[in-house]
Amino acid sequence: MTAAVTWAGIASIVFTATAGDVLQSRAMKEIGDLGAIRREQGLFQVVRRVVSSPRFMLGLFFMALAFFSLLVTLSWDDVSVIGPASASLTFIANAFAARIFLKERVDHRRWLAALFVAGGVALLAR
Amino acid sequence: MTLRKYLILLAVTVFGACGDVCLGRGMRDFGAVTSSNWHQLLTALLDPWVIMGICLLILFFCSYLTALSWADLTYVLPATAISYVLMALLAKIFLHENVTLEHWLGIGLITVGVGFVATGPSLTVPARHAREKSESAATHVARPKRTRSEV
DSSP states (O other): OOHHHHHHHHHHHHHHHHHHHHHHHHHHHHHOOHHHHHHHHOHHHHHHHHHTOHHHHHHHHHHHHHHHHHHHHHTTSOHHHHHHHHHHHHHHHHHHHHHHHSOOOOOHHHHHHHHHHHHHHHHHHO | OOHHHHHHHHHHHHHHHHHHHHHHHHHHTTOOOOSTTTTHHHHHTTSHHHHHHHHHHHHHHHHHHHHHTTSOHHHHHHHTTHHHHHHHHHHHHHSOOOOOHHHHHHHHHHHHHHHHHHTSOSOSSOOHHHHHHHHHHHHHHHSOOOOTTTO
């Protein structure tokens, strides 16, 4: 497989993984602390609340797409290239998406963390 | 942050790295998957390494969702980034992939990045459960119990 095809695979992983992460994060914030719900209402309530959330199911759909994109792209190149490269770009995309869609307070410490981790992961991919 | 929360972040890290390495090991046996042999992807789902990878990634997913229920996405992702370091080490040991000086530099950068976020707050947007608790506490304080004579 050519490098361009591998990078197209990585781009599809990044897009679907970011969409999945943001949707899942929003769904979990709406549901509340799973540990506290389990202690107060039991495991069944945790499962019921999670699987009955439409946003969670949509997030799961995007995560499934990300998983199959990863599986296909892994067959084109090494795990030590695809894993870190897709993850480093997903870090940056997630920081932007969390700020825009989740209204998280991404302060300078979190931007630095995202950039350091993305840089480190990119180096691991070389 | 309690010990239980740190253990959940550790579970995200370990299950994620081990799951990815198992998937990588499994897919290596199948060669390139293209549109002409896409059905190989279904065969791959029966491979023991891929099955083990999927099981570990399910555990990763459960711990990841739990972490997302009480922490920001921009906290959970960098805080669990040590999994890439673990993944590189496991890939070297079990898949015999090469770990160079650049890789070690990358590992150093990730560790510093994790240090930045680990010392900050885990949540900047209140979760629903915490919001409800604080709202009910505020209502409880603002509205004193009626006395028997008022009833």
